[in-house]
Amino acid sequence: MSGTVTARTYMTTGPEPELWYRDLISCLQATFGSLVARAGADPLSVLGAGWRFLHLPGEVTSEEFSYPCPADGPDGPDLGAALAPHHALHSRWWQPADEDDLWREIRETLAEDRPVVAAVDNFHLPFRPAYGDVHAAHLVVVYGLDEVRGVVHVSDAMPPAFRGPVPIEAFQRSWGSANPTDVQDAFFSDARIGRRCLDVRLDSPPPPLTPELLGGFLRCDVEKFTTATAARTGLAGFDAFAAELVDRCRAGDASALSELYAFGWGMQAQASLHGELLRCCGRDWCDPELAGAGRAVETVAHTWTGLRITGAHGLDDPRAASADIARHAHLLRGTYARAVDAVGAAAARL
Structure with a gap:
């Protein structure tokens, strides 16, 4: 894969994202773990170093990636800092700035050799078991965009685990879904996806764990x-x-x-x-x-x-x-x- 921008094809360099998973984690820890591993650190040492209880009344969202995140960071809520309080892991939510060019920020990020974490609705993703059946908010890693072939390259460690191309049309429906109330999933539906993305960065490599x-x-x-x-x-x-x-x-x-x-x-x-x-x-x-x-x-x-x-x-x-x-x-x-x-x-x- 090449990080150069040619023929409207944008791919991260190096190996495809690691499918990092543990039985009791959600897509939140799986996607962050994949990007921490790509940064050259051990996901377990980074994501497992902190242990706290925090409940923020009124701020629990109906999404698989709901997580208590105080809004006291310099740029507002920082999921990375909440997940890894002892490490320089940081993240910020963003949405496309231009409705006429939804892919601009993703192109730019991939051209910098940085994958993107995107919020999606499982209902519209062909590789998810809920495809065409159940609406539910979820996170995946986007590591490539090929506008010539019309595919987005997606990595998702949550079972059944998938890494590969998805039709752009299907991804856009999932990424922009209203995620309406679904009686089959009372926990992760009824939360608009809104083309949200996460920029995740490990600012400095962690020292060896002693x-x-x-x-x-x-x-x-x-x-x-x-x-x-x-x-x-x-x-x-x-x-x-x-x-x-x-x-x-x-x-x-x-x-x-x-x-x-x-x-x-x-x-x-x-x-x-x-x-x-x-x-x-x-x-x-x-x-x-x-x-x-x-x-x-x-x-x-x-x-x-x-x-x-x-x-x-x-x-x-x-x-x-x-x-x-x-x-x-x-x-x-x-x-x-x-x-x-x-x-x-x-x-x-x-």
């Missing part, structure tokens, strides 16, 4: 879990989130459960990656306490499944589901507390 460096990350994360703030962060933030969730269910508010499913996926994915990183480092560094802390954090990730799936099945009758929601939230709170203790103990020895 016990000393990881120990500093962990101590910072434990402090955020155990320090009460005005925002819904840490263990106190989880308590406030869970109490409100149960109250809304008892009041018959089904939207609380659809928000739970989208919001919980981000928290579940983060815990899964953090736990895997600690477990792998514990193995490689012959540190059983660190490996055990990793397993404790992975337990948090798996316990999110019970809460999210109970919420999904309770959409039709939130009041009836409220007792089970309260029970699963209580179980999850316990796994968080034990994992924070285990991570703190491991960090003290690093």
Whole structure:
């Protein structure tokens, strides 16, 4: 592939994007992981280094890539910084500036040898299982554009995994979709796609991960879990989130459960990656306490499944589901507390 601009063909140089995936992550972590790997860094070390709880009431979107992202960055919300708080990973949302030339920014970015993360609607993408059946907001990596052949080159690590050309017409329908309300997907439809794209950059290569460096990350994360703030962060933030969730269910508010499913996926994915990183480092560094802390954090990730799936099945009758929601939230709170203790103990020895 060539990065030169010829015959209206724009392709990134080097190998095609890596299909980076883990079972509990969403398209958000998969696309960022692919671009982090392309920048020459280990996605697990970057995306798995941080572990936090943050809930922003009223800001959960009905998209697979919904993630709590404070608007306190110099350029507004920065998903990259939220996903990797210990690394120089940054991102910004943008949309085409010219309705008469929708591809201009993508051409320019690809000509600079930088792939683009694009929001899409699965309903219009021929390689997605939901094609022609279910509307749902999703993210993919665009790494090539051939306007002569009429194709966009797309990489998507989410199962069934795809990397290759897609007809421009199909991609444009997906990229510009209204993503209307779909009774088959109450969680990721009803959110206009709006031709949104993400510019993702790893500003500087991360240093090799050492016990000393990881120990500093962990101590910072434990402090955020155990320090009460005005925002819904840490263990106190989880308590406030869970109490409100149960109250809304008892009041018959089904939207609380659809928000739970989208919001919980981000928290579940983060815990899964953090736990895997600690477990792998514990193995490689012959540190059983660190490996055990990793397993404790992975337990948090798996316990999110019970809460999210109970919420999904309770959409039709939130009041009836409220007792089970309260029970699963209580179980999850316990796994968080034990994992924070285990991570703190491991960090003290690093």
